[in-house]
């Protein structure tokens with residue numbers, strides 16, 4: 001069973017969670033421009049909101065790698081939104097990729113708001129979340 005961690009970030013917030021998750025799972029996190037060279041049964045995919053949408057490169061990652069993705073598990077950060085599920089689920093449906101309903105999402109620093117987030121606590125919670133998902137899948 002192969003696991004991969006991919007993320008898109010503009011100011012480093014989502015990368016913090018990606019590194020925490022990858023560290024716990026013993027893999028390396030990489031940006032979404034790095035495609036999957038082989039099939040990953042579970043892909044932890046990190047993305048955030050920019051003007052009420054996720055970046056096109058996240059959607060493109062799913063489309064381009066659909067044959068190598070088993071399931072996607074979302075994680076991310078934003079200033080106000082609580083989930084990227086609704087947006088990403090449209091691309092998942094379009095491509096036939098399975099998207100888990102469970103997701104980790106927390107506040108991310110934006111201008112003067114949510115300073116320091118995600119913080120150490122958020123990163124630990126993200127890593128715990130990923131570990132629980134893997135356990136639930138019997139991995």
Ligand SMILES: Cc1cc2nc3c(=O)[nH]c(=O)nc-3n(C[C@H](O)[C@H](O)[C@H](O)COP(=O)(O)O)c2cc1C
Nearest residue numbers: 009010011012013014050051052078079080081108
């Ligand atoms: C141009 C821009 C637009 C944003 N739009 C939203 C938004 O619509 N909703 C929201 O909750 N946060 C919004 N944010 C805040 C980011 O989602 C938040 O800072 C996030 O943690 C950024 O993650 P990153 O550093 O991994 O890119 C926006 C940030 C930027 C820079």
